Amino acid sequence: MENQKKREGRVIKRVLITGIAGSGGSYLAEYIVNNHPEVEVHGAGRWHATTTNDNLAAIRDRITLHECDLLDFSSVLRVLEKVRPDAIFHLAAHANVRASFETPLSVMNNNVMGTANLFEAIRAAKLDPWIQLCSTSEVYGIVDLKYVPINEETPMRPSSPYAVSKVAQDLLGFSYFKAYKMKIIRTRMFTYLNPRRTDLFATSFARQVVRIEAGLQKELVHGNLDSIRTIIDVRDAMRAYWDALMYCEPGEVYNIGGTTTMSVGDFLATLVSLAKKPIPTRVDPALLRPSDVTLQIPDTKKFLAATGWKAEYTFKESMAHLMDYWRKEIAKEVAGKKI
Numbered sequence: 001m002e003n004q005k006k007r008e009g010r011v012i013k014r015v016l017i018t019g020i021a022g023s024g025g026s027y028l029a030e031y032i033v034n035n036h037p038e039v040e041v042h043g044a045g046r047w048h049a050t051t052t053n054d055n056l057a058a059i060r061d062r063i064t065l066h067e068c069d070l071l072d073f074s075s076v077l078r079v080l081e082k083v084r085p086d087a088i089f090h091l092a093a094h095a096n097v098r099a100s101f102e103t104p105l106s107v108m109n110n111n112v113m114g115t116a117n118l119f120e121a122i123r124a125a126k127l128d129p130w131i132q133l134c135s136t137s138e139v140y141g142i143v144d145l146k147y148v149p150i151n152e153e154t155p156m157r158p159s160s161p162y163a164v165s166k167v168a169q170d171l172l173g174f175s176y177f178k179a180y181k182m183k184i185i186r187t188r189m190f191t192y193l194n195p196r197r198t199d200l201f202a203t204s205f206a207r208q209v210v211r212i213e214a215g216l217q218k219e220l221v222h223g224n225l226d227s228i229r230t231i232i233d234v235r236d237a238m239r240a241y242w243d244a245l246m247y248c249e250p251g252e253v254y255n256i257g258g259t260t261t262m263s264v265g266d267f268l269a270t271l272v273s274l275a276k277k278p279i280p281t282r283v284d285p286a287l288l289r290p291s292d293v294t295l296q297i298p299d300t301k302k303f304l305a306a307t308g309w310k311a312e313y314t315f316k317e318s319m320a321h322l323m324d325y326w327r328k329e330i331a332k333e334v335a336g337k338k339i
Contacts, residue, residue, distance in 0.1 A: 009246030010130060014040040016085035018070065018118065019092030020063070021045045023197035024134070026055035028089060028238040033062045036242075042083045044068035044076075045092070055196055070114030076121040087130040087245055090118060093169075096199045097138060097162045098223075098289050104161035111165035112172070119176045130183045132245045133173040137190040137257070138163040143295050151299040152188070152253050159291040174251065183250040187241065190257030190298045193318045194234040195325035202231075202322065205268055209275050210326040214334050219280040220272075223287030225265030229296045232258030233313035233321070243307040254306065257298035260315040274323060 019025040020043025032041050041063040066079045070092055093111045100107040140150050141157035158164045173184040193202050211217040240256045248254055272279045
């Protein structure tokens, strides 16, 4: 952490997290309340997320939730004027890549217009917060081998409606930085292991393995196993978001990712080896995307130089966290069936 010792982070007293009840937002909120208790944590989300989501159960009494729909400008403005945050982490998004092929207009509208509403509401409220715009490696799409490992200058060639929406979101961030001097820091996160997000391949696999162990499912179904991914623990990823807000420069974009690289098939094989019984598997054509990314190997030198960030969790520890989470969740499901 030599770079961090040479400079002090920004002074932040109050943060607003969009999408706080989601899989990533909830981990970010946990990180902040547990490691930066001096910071007020506020979250914005739609009513069904802020009132029913179990992701926030452990910290519910340490955060403040606000009902807000990013597609409703008046509700965004109301929350911003009430909270007046020093910093905003913008995580809210429709983020299911495969589903985006089924509902492309909904995904575009939510991710692009929701972001535009947020930026315009910040201007209307005359606020000047630090903004961490959380984007994704999906923006790079199908990458030519000559660009691997992928740095921030790699051409964006999105291969799904979701990825297109994130490219637009990314460019909106740059546009508002240039036009209005808004302090927007863009990050592009590569694959993370997040037990709470079931549409991710790793979480889907873990959940299915544990269900088979418990006798609730007969076989594991999967899509494309050939894609190469570089994996990071979600807890390290959320700490990286905090560090980006503390140390990175507005107007710039930074790749964030781990160092463990493998194919989706190798990940599945590793997971199956941890199972308590044999796991039959088969490909499900419904899980194959019309267009898929293939090489997701990041160059993160720019982010590391700016922050001094370093992963704390090993791949083995991340796998254990993933499996432990789902063994507890499936145990609850089994107990419920016995009542």
